[in-house]
Amino acid sequence: xxxxxxxxxxGKRFAIDRALKNIGEVDMLIHLGDLCSDAAYLEKSLEVPVxxxxxxxxxxxxxxxxxxxxxxxxxxxxxxxxxxxxxWGTSYLVDFARKNGFDVVLFGHTHVPEVFWEGDxxxxxxxxxxxxxxxxGPTAGVIEMSDDKIVPYIIKVRY
Numbered sequence: 372x373x374x375x376x377x378x379x380x381x382g383k384r385f386a387i388d389r390a391l392k393n394i395g396e397v398d399m400l401i402h403l404g405d406l407c408s409d410a411a412y413l414e415k416s417l418e419v420p421v422x423x424x425x426x427x428x429x430x431x432x433x434x435x436x437x438x439x440x441x442x443x444x445x446x447x448x449x450x451x452x453x454x455x456x457x458x459w460g461t462s463y464l465v466d467f468a469r470k471n472g473f474d475v476v477l478f479g480h481t482h483v484p485e486v487f488w489e490g491d492x493x494x495x496x497x498x499x500x501x502x503x504x505x506x507x508g509p510t511a512g513v514i515e516m517s518d519d520k521i522v523p524y525i526i527k528v529r530y
Contacts, residue, residue, distance in 0.1 A: 373398050379403075379500070389500070397419055407429045436450065450464075451480050457481055458481055465492070481496060484496055486523045508528070
């Protein structure tokens with residue numbers, strides 16, 4: 372299973388379209404907030420499931436702030452990250468994931484891409500497709516999952 376992960380598109384549909392071309396074919400797309408209207412655009416544009424959460428810039432109640440999904444027998448937690456204070460580090464999110472038995476945690480909010488493991492838990496922030504920070508350029512994430520393996524990686528979104 373191949374999952375595309377984007378976050379922090381902030382209404383820049385040209386950036387979303389560019390990211391989709393760079394991500395390539397996926398079985399599912401996850402949008403981690405800022406803006407839910409962009410996720411609704413994705414639902415209309417794609418023929419695969421789109422799962423999303425709302426972020427700190429989503430003022431309508433279109434989606435929950437967090438969501439748990441299960442894929443290939445793995446528990447995946449989705450959050451924008453602002454309620455877990457990720458701009459000041461990931462320790463709160465890591466503790467939450469450990470206490471709740473998640474296998475994968477996906478978050479955004481910082482606009483800075485990162486992938487790391489804490490024990491057996493995979494954490495990914497895909498960065499931002501539209502407003503990158505720290506000179507990374509626009510980025511997105513991909514997760515390739517099989518029954519026994521999770522392979523997350525960041526891709527640079529090229530024009």
